[in-house]
Amino acid sequence: MSVAWKFPDAPNTACFTTTEVLNGAPIVLVSHDYEGDWQFHAASNETMLSSVKIVCLADMIRRDDLLAELHGLPCGWGAQRDDWAGHWERFKDKPFPAxxxxxxxxxxxxxxxxxxxxxxxxxxxxxxxxxxxxxxxxxxxxxxxxxxxxxxxxxxxxxxxxxxxxxxxxxxxxxxxxxxxxxxxxxxxxxxxxxxxxxxxxxxx
Structure with missing residues (x-):
């Protein structure tokens, strides 16, 4: 791995993505839900059950080093960007105080x-x-x-x-x-x- 591991979650933490991402589409939307689960989506944000895949967190970081910038993303927050090299914009995805x-x-x-x-x-x-x-x-x-x-x-x-x-x-x-x-x-x-x-x-x- 080309970046130091800074996530509080272990590298083998299970997370969710889609077949589109695994086929090479840029990840433009990341969700860290309040139960602690990570989700990584492409622009189309596929949600069909058949497209959902479970992978380890380290594998996602290997695919895109810039995901490492989100190591401090709190539970209940998300981040999005326009393209593969874009700047991450963080947003609250929960009703709790921020x-x-x-x-x-x-x-x-x-x-x-x-x-x-x-x-x-x-x-x-x-x-x-x-x-x-x-x-x-x-x-x-x-x-x-x-x-x-x-x-x-x-x-x-x-x-x-x-x-x-x-x-x-x-x-x-x-x-x-x-x-x-x-x-x-x-x-x-x-x-x-x-x-x-x-x-x-x-x-x-």
Whole structure:
């Protein structure tokens, strides 16, 4: 491989593409969905089931070195370009907060728990079935998604569930704390995913 491996995913990570791409068409659309899956599409963006192929991530990077520029593309984001050598334009492909729009984004609590011992998200079955009125703790990061990490960027705040979007597989809720960062406020409405849930308040909290 002609470029250093910078993706957090392993080189043998399974990802999705199409027969058109494997036949040599330029990749102009990349999706990194919120479940962590990568998709690579040509201009026609074939979606027929018969055209979908599973390949490893490293194979896609070998086909096009410029894909390595997307190593920091967050889950729930996509990138597109006009042609093989074009500049990647990143875009949000999810309803959740983004730094460019809200001044913060929500950390993946399950991912954080691999590195922080004081974050222990509830089981997936619990996070996937939150009732209206539940209070959950989310980790807000007041910095760019691909920015260098530093002290004072994150706040852990309670959010009360006010809605359930079964189609998107996510929730809506309002901030139940008074944030230290001025770009967020008590009562602000936001969308969040079960993966964002770091804790659930008990009746005694």
């Amino acid at each position: 730094f460019a729009e809200q001044g913060y984004y929500l950390e993946d609590a399950v991912w954080l728990s691999r590195y922080l011992t004081d974050i222990e998200p509830p089981p997936a079955a619990v996070r996937d079935a939150l009732p209206i009125g539940a209070c959950v703790k989310l980790v807000f990061r007041f910095a760019a998604e691909d920015g260098a990490r530093g002290d004072g960027q994150c706040e852990r705040m309670w959010v009360q569930v006010t809605g359930i979007d079964e189609y998107e597989g996510c929730y809506s809720g309002t901030i139940a704390n008074h944030p230290q960062h001025a770009v967020a406020s008590y009562g602000d409405l936001l969308a969040f995913h079960p993966l964002h849930v770091a804790d659930i308040a008990s009746e005694q909290d």
